Amino acid sequence: xxxxxxxxxxxxxxxxxxxxxxxxxxxxxxxxxxxxxxxxxxxxxxxxxxxxxxxxxxxxxxxxxxxxxxxxxxxxxxxxxxxxxxxxxxxxxxxxxxxxxxxxxxxxxxxxxxxxxxxxxxxxxxxxxxxxxxxxxxxxxxxxxxxxxxxxxxxxxxxxxxxxxxxxxxxxxxxxxxxxxxxxxxxxxxxxxxxxxxxxxxxxxxxxxxxxxxxxxxxxxxxxxxxxxxxxxxxxxxxxxxxxxxxxxxxxxxxxxxxxxxxxxxxxxxxxxxxxxxxxxxxxxxxxxxxxxxxxxxxxxxxxxxxxxxxxxxxxxxxxxxxxxxxxxxxxxxxxxxxxxxxxxxxxxxxxxxxxxxxxxxxxxxxxxxxxxxxxxxxxxxxxxxxxxxxxxxxxxxxxxxxxxxxxxxxxxxxxxxxxxxxxxxxxx
Ligand code: GUN
Ligand code: ZN
Numbered sequence: 125x126x127x128x129x130x131x132x133x134x135x136x137x138x139x140x141x142x143x144x145x146x147x148x149x150x151x152x153x154x155x156x157x158x159x160x161x162x163x164x165x166x167x168x169x170x171x172x173x174x175x176x177x178x179x180x181x182x183x184x185x186x187x188x189x190x191x192x193x194x195x196x197x198x199x200x201x202x203x204x205x206x207x208x209x210x211x212x213x214x215x216x217x218x219x220x221x222x223x224x225x226x227x228x229x230x231x232x233x234x235x236x237x238x239x240x241x242x243x244x245x246x247x248x249x250x251x252x253x254x255x256x257x258x259x260x261x262x263x264x265x266x267x268x269x270x271x272x273x274x275x276x277x278x279x280x281x282x283x284x285x286x287x288x289x290x291x292x293x294x295x296x297x298x299x300x301x302x303x304x305x306x307x308x309x310x311x312x313x314x315x316x317x318x319x320x321x322x323x324x325x326x327x328x329x330x331x332x333x334x335x336x337x338x339x340x341x342x343x344x345x346x347x348x349x350x351x352x353x354x355x356x357x358x359x360x361x362x363x364x365x366x367x368x369x370x371x372x373x374x375x376x377x378x379x380x381x382x383x384x385x386x387x388x389x390x391x392x393x394x395x396x397x398x399x400x401x402x403x404x405x406x407x408x409x410x411x412x413x414x415x416x417x418x419x420x421x422x423x424x425x426x427x428x429x430x431x432x433x434x435x436x437x438x439x440x441x442x443x444x445x446x447x448x449x450x451x452x453x454x455x456x457x458x459x460x461x462x463x464x465x466x467x468x469x470x471x472x473x474x475x476x477x478x479x480x481x482x483x484x485x486x487x488x489x490x491x492x493x494x495x496x497x498x499x500x501x502x503x504x505x506x507x508x509x510x511x512x513x514x515x516x517x518x519x520x521x522x523x524x525x526x527x528x529x530x531x532x533x534x535x536x537x538x539x540x541x542x543x544x545x546x547x548x549x550x551x552x553x
Pocket of ligand 1: 198216220322350353440443
């Protein structure tokens with residue numbers, strides 16, 4: 125049994141502050157008590173510390189928030205960030221599919237998976253829902269690397285039987301490989317599986333039927349895909365599925381819309397599909413830097429909130445332009461404002477932590493830094509740059525947090541802790 129006591133300013137937002145006036149939990153001088161990787165107590169330092177008299181206390185230099193949860197990111201695309209000149213469909217053809225073909229090589233997959241998880245940690249991200257490639261080995265590489273780092277990573281082989289040459293499976297092989305991966309990885313470390321059809325355009329009807337069968341047979345797995353991201357994509361989906369009410373309805377007709385479904389983007393949603401998603405308990409991983417980069421549009425928070433949809437936040441690397449969930453939160457603010465919604469910085473923090481965790485079905489484990497949860501947390505440095513130091517000096521908590529979202533990046537993350545152990549220290553490099 126190992127008890128560790130951390131003294132720091134603590135902040136978490138475990139529920140949506142738009143719906144819960146008690147959502148924000150802030151201890152200006154707090155104590156976090158960790159035992160065997162779990163938070164066992166948290167509160168005001170002076171009040172709580174007598175219960176632990178005689179034990180050493182480590183002082184954490186900065187604002188401590190829960191480890192970030194990236195609700196949608198592609199690890200094989202990290203070396204294709206900033207690929208110039210195209211919107212979604214052409215960008216996939218020209219830049220992304222060729223890069224993903226290289227993941228047929230397990231050694232390449234292992235090398236990128238390792239670099240990717242290090243990059244997550246240096247940006248304060250401790251949990252993520254990750255797209256690999258069509259190759260089962262790309263999942264093994266990611267899960268092996270995550271197991272070593274003890275991170276909470278969810279992923280699953282990409283299903284794409286209508287993909288380009290060299291990047292295609294079949295309904296049968298996709299199903300069989302997914303089943304084998306679920307069997308191989310179930311219950312190991314902090315890993316979770318997600319059935320991952322790439323999007324409607326790269327799977328046959330038969331493969332979407334198989335995806336639903338996998339979901340049905342495995343109540344512990346998620347469904348992870350893309351939805352209504354880009355106008356040209358939406359037009360192609362409407363052309364292939366002329367009978368569907370809208371894009372979501374394509375997935376719905378195959379039984380892919382339920383409480384375990386995570387849809388990335390949702391930029392061009394009908395009111396009908398928002399209502400249906402809320403009813404089904406499905407949700408959207410909002411990816412604002414990606415939407416700006418590919419010219420896809422701005423997520424409509426007003427529409428989503430009017431329907432009570434569940435939301436998280438994703439980097440969507442490599443269409444996204446930053447691993448930083450702080451920066452992603454800052455761009456979410458700008459995207460929301462473009463559609464007349466003022467995204468509160470505490471709500472943005474919620475989306476980047478407990479909101480995403482809830483979307484991924486792991487909110488009982490991470491995202492709130494509450495007693496009983498896993499002790500994944502980040503030490504933020506609000507004086508990481510000269511400009512940030514000037515902007516945060518003497519400011520109130522909301523202004524400090526907002527400044528870190530607008531100006532922050534990996535420099536703003538001083539340390540990242542996984543299960544109470546320091547897994548990244550900025551001093552490391
Ligand atoms: N839709 C289908 N595949 C992809 C992808 O790799 N990235 C993004 N942003 N959208 C997609
Ligand atoms: Zn994506």
